[in-house]
Amino acid sequence: MRRSPDRKSRTRASAGLAAAALIATAALSGCAADEGGPPALTWYINPDDGGQATIAQRCTEASGGKYTITTSLLPRDASSQREQLARRLAAGDKSMDIMSLDPPFVPELAEPGFLAPVPENVVAETTSDIVEGALAGAQWNDQVVAVPFWANTQLLWYRKSVAQAAGLDMNQPVTWDQIMEAAKSQDKQLGVQGVRSESMTVWVNALYESQGTSIVENPGASKDEVQLGLDSEAGREAARVIGTIGRDGLGGPGLSTADESASMALFQGDKGSFMVNWPFIWPATEADQPELLDDIGAALYPRMTADQPSAPPLGGIMLGVGANSDHPDLAYEAITCIASVENQAYYFESNGNPPAKKAAFDDPKVREKFPMAPLIRESLDMAKPRPQTPYYNEVSTAIQQRWTPAEAVNENTPADTSEFIGQVLRGERLL
Amino acid sequence: MSETTEPRPARAAEGTPSPTEREPRRSTDVARSGSSDVATQEKPRKRVKSERAKAETRLGWMLAGPAFVLMLLVTVYPILQAVFDSLFSFRLTAPDDREFVGLANYGVILTDGVFWYDLGITLLITVITVAVELVLGFALALVMNNAIRSLRGPLRTAILVPYGTITVVSAFAWFYAFDINTGYINSWFSWLPFISEDTAWFGSTAPALFVIMASEIWKTTPFISLLLLSGLAQVPGELTEAAKVDGATWWERMSKVILPNMKAAIMVAVLFRALDAFRIFDNIFIMTNGAYGTETLSLLAYRTSIGRLEIGMGSAVSVVLFLCVILISFIAIKGFKVDLAGRGGGK
Numbered sequence: 001m002r003r004s005p006d007r008k009s010r011t012r013a014s015a016g017l018a019a020a021a022l023i024a025t026a027a028l029s030g031c032a033a034d035e036g037g038p039p040a041l042t043w044y045i046n047p048d049d050g051g052q053a054t055i056a057q058r059c060t061e062a063s064g065g066k067y068t069i070t071t072s073l074l075p076r077d078a079s080s081q082r083e084q085l086a087r088r089l090a091a092g093d094k095s096m097d098i099m100s101l102d103p104p105f106v107p108e109l110a111e112p113g114f115l116a117p118v119p120e121n122v123v124a125e126t127t128s129d130i131v132e133g134a135l136a137g138a139q140w141n142d143q144v145v146a147v148p149f150w151a152n153t154q155l156l157w158y159r160k161s162v163a164q165a166a167g168l169d170m171n172q173p174v175t176w177d178q179i180m181e182a183a184k185s186q187d188k189q190l191g192v193q194g195v196r197s198e199s200m201t202v203w204v205n206a207l208y209e210s211q212g213t214s215i216v217e218n219p220g221a222s223k224d225e226v227q228l229g230l231d232s233e234a235g236r237e238a239a240r241v242i243g244t245i246g247r248d249g250l251g252g253p254g255l256s257t258a259d260e261s262a263s264m265a266l267f268q269g270d271k272g273s274f275m276v277n278w279p280f281i282w283p284a285t286e287a288d289q290p291e292l293l294d295d296i297g298a299a300l301y302p303r304m305t306a307d308q309p310s311a312p313p314l315g316g317i318m319l320g321v322g323a324n325s326d327h328p329d330l331a332y333e334a335i336t337c338i339a340s341v342e343n344q345a346y347y348f349e350s351n352g353n354p355p356a357k358k359a360a361f362d363d364p365k366v367r368e369k370f371p372m373a374p375l376i377r378e379s380l381d382m383a384k385p386r387p388q389t390p391y392y393n394e395v396s397t398a399i400q401q402r403w404t405p406a407e408a409v410n411e412n413t414p415a416d417t418s419e420f421i422g423q424v425l426r427g428e429r430l431l
Numbered sequence: 432m433s434e435t436t437e438p439r440p441a442r443a444a445e446g447t448p449s450p451t452e453r454e455p456r457r458s459t460d461v462a463r464s465g466s467s468d469v470a471t472q473e474k475p476r477k478r479v480k481s482e483r484a485k486a487e488t489r490l491g492w493m494l495a496g497p498a499f500v501l502m503l504l505v506t507v508y509p510i511l512q513a514v515f516d517s518l519f520s521f522r523l524t525a526p527d528d529r530e531f532v533g534l535a536n537y538g539v540i541l542t543d544g545v546f547w548y549d550l551g552i553t554l555l556i557t558v559i560t561v562a563v564e565l566v567l568g569f570a571l572a573l574v575m576n577n578a579i580r581s582l583r584g585p586l587r588t589a590i591l592v593p594y595g596t597i598t599v600v601s602a603f604a605w606f607y608a609f610d611i612n613t614g615y616i617n618s619w620f621s622w623l624p625f626i627s628e629d630t631a632w633f634g635s636t637a638p639a640l641f642v643i644m645a646s647e648i649w650k651t652t653p654f655i656s657l658l659l660l661s662g663l664a665q666v667p668g669e670l671t672e673a674a675k676v677d678g679a680t681w682w683e684r685m686s687k688v689i690l691p692n693m694k695a696a697i698m699v700a701v702l703f704r705a706l707d708a709f710r711i712f713d714n715i716f717i718m719t720n721g722a723y724g725t726e727t728l729s730l731l732a733y734r735t736s737i738g739r740l741e742i743g744m745g746s747a748v749s750v751v752l753f754l755c756v757i758l759i760s761f762i763a764i765k766g767f768k769v770d771l772a773g774r775g776g777g778k
Binding site for chain 2: 083111196197255258393397404427428429430
């Protein structure tokens with residue numbers, strides 16, 4: 001190869017060197033800034049209307065320069081969030097300072113020691129004056145392993161006109177049979193979530209818990225010893241309700257793909273009557289169809305039997321700290337700020353996600369925005385979490401597979417699901 | 432098996448054997464030696480290489496070496512790791528319970544109805560989409576090939592638009608179009624006897640598979656048509672002219688001259704698309720997430736490894752999927768009897 005002194009190539013080489021120097025300087029100055037500034041905590045958040053990012057900003061300012069919080073967005077659905085968090089935690093990712101966790105996935109992450117222990121003072125501060133359901137969801141093996149940030153519960157939403165026409169007194173507790181009958185008599189449809197996803201587990205679990213039965217009877221057991229309460233009289237009753245709604249077309253033609261948003265659309269339409277859904281539907285309806293609000297009422301989750309109180313589904317978000325975080329103490333300090341009464345009230349009022357702290361329900365702004373706030377608080381106290389087991393994913397996926405489509409659910413479904421889960425846990429079947 | 436030692440007569444029209452079939456008849460060593468120009472002209476291997484040949488070999492290794500090492504790192508290593516992991520019962524969230532189980536995971540997979548059902552669905556999607564795409568793609572290739580010169584550019588661009596769309600984006604577009612809540616298909620086509628306002632496309636197996644396959648066909652037919660167009664362009668004009676002069680009809684020219692001469696292009700198109708279709712994931716993940724009997728092997732592998740975090744079982748499913756892909760490639764290459772190592776066009 002001939003080398004000729006080429007002006008152009010020399011200019012190019014100089015430019016390249018200059019660029020490299022610039023990048024190196026920038027990188028070094030970046031390091032210097034990192035070393036000199038306050039520790040940066042990463043908060044893995046689930047998608048919302050911007051509330052968590054604002055709270056992160058508020059707490060950064062409130063820390064007085066002790067730490068900064070930056071948010072990192074997780075995928076949209078809870079299962080995908082769990083997948084990403086579990087993989088990062090298993091790989092020992094040090095950036096898992098604060099994580100927004102869906103309650104049913106807490107045991108799976110706590111069991112292998114992926115979560116840093118919650119300090120005593122943080123437990124005391126964050127779990128006082130808290131709704132019952134949220135406290136239950138934050139525990140594993142009788143210990144608080146995560147901090148309740150906000151708690152969610154499903155209510156029975158109803159169209160006042162339909163309930164009135166069907167002769168139902170909504171000031172009294174109502175049963176599933178009553179609302180099914182009312183919808184049928186008025187030629188209306190029920191807003192329920194029949195899609196093959198986490199929503200179906202939420203529904204099935206609530207029907208079991210409302211009869212005082214749990215899907216997993218010994219939550220802390222190893223996978224060979226897990227005892228399932230699926231194959232029971234309560235299970236056959238739950239199957240009867242879901243199967244009837246499916247076969248009688250009470251859930252509408254799109255029941256097999258209906259998630260929470262689809263249920264809301266059905267409820268807001270001409271065929272709307274009753275719906276079980278989370279409180280987000282209130283601000284959503286206010287934004288989309290404010291003229292409907294006068295005809296919408298809220299009540300406690302329907303009962304399975306007239307004489308036994310219902311156990312509404314529990315949702316929400318817990319805050320956890322990764323065991324490999326470089327700053328677990330600061331992370332818990334930041335969590336104390338994030339989960340403060342003021343921030344929980346702000347989050348409810350601005351994003352529609354109910355607080356875990358009871359005091360936050362008394363905030364005037366909350367009362368103005370959510371007239372049914374006392375009902376939500378009552379429901380949260382009655383709410384029961386989904387099965388708490390490290391094998392929740394197997395249990396939930398099997399339920400989703402066996403209990404959908406709703407029209408195919410029958411009296412054999414509970415026993416079939418129970419046997420299937422056992423085989424999957426023993427490694428004898430694919431899921 | 433006897434392909435190289437006892438070549439069969441070409442099935443093409445008399446006097447027009449396929450170029451790809453003509454070569455092995457001249458030299459049975461061609462395929463094995465890589466059939467490059469240098470290789471065919473070289474004397475037996477043991478001959479001492481000239482300095483120039485050595486330098487060329489060295490240069491060849493220097494140029495290809497880094498890519499080769501990189502390929503080993505990014506493909507062979509994960510494959511070997513997956514094979515190793517598949518011999519364990521290992522869950523990501525229970526790192527201490529790792530247990531060697533030998534081939535037990537494969538035993539569970541191969542005796543489970545879920546695997547065979549998913550394999551059946553995967554093959555169904557593969558066969559139907561590839562067959563439809565082949566016919567449609569060939570028709571489009573003919574249109575592109577015969578279009579007047581000024582129209583060729585815009586026509587190719589228009590045909591390529593679906594292929595340029597990101598699969599996830601196209602999957603969402605099809606999902607929202609057919610979904611019972613957001614879709615417009617039900618209202619637009621409710622005049623058809625099998626569609627009504629209440630048709631839940633993603634609520635049961637057959638309609639869901641129909642939409643999944645339709646979206647797949649829409650998306651990748653341009654790819655197959657481009658491959659076939661290149662094959663079409665390689666058919667010597669004099670052959671078709673000669674057939675025309677001899678009085679061959681359009682169909683005769685197509686079946687006895689053009690198609691046999693496009694065999695290599697058709698094989699590449701079928702193989703590429705079959706492998707692609709066999710690994711289908713995005714469309715199903717977005718539209719049904721495998722619900723209601725629409726799960727394929729890729730989804731099963733994903734759900735086992737990523738969803739359940741069962742690394743051992745998930746790796747075993749992935750290895751089985753990998754073996755299926757190799758088998759398909761083998762069948763396609765053997766079935767078409769095309770020498771891929773040769774020079775394709777056989778000039």
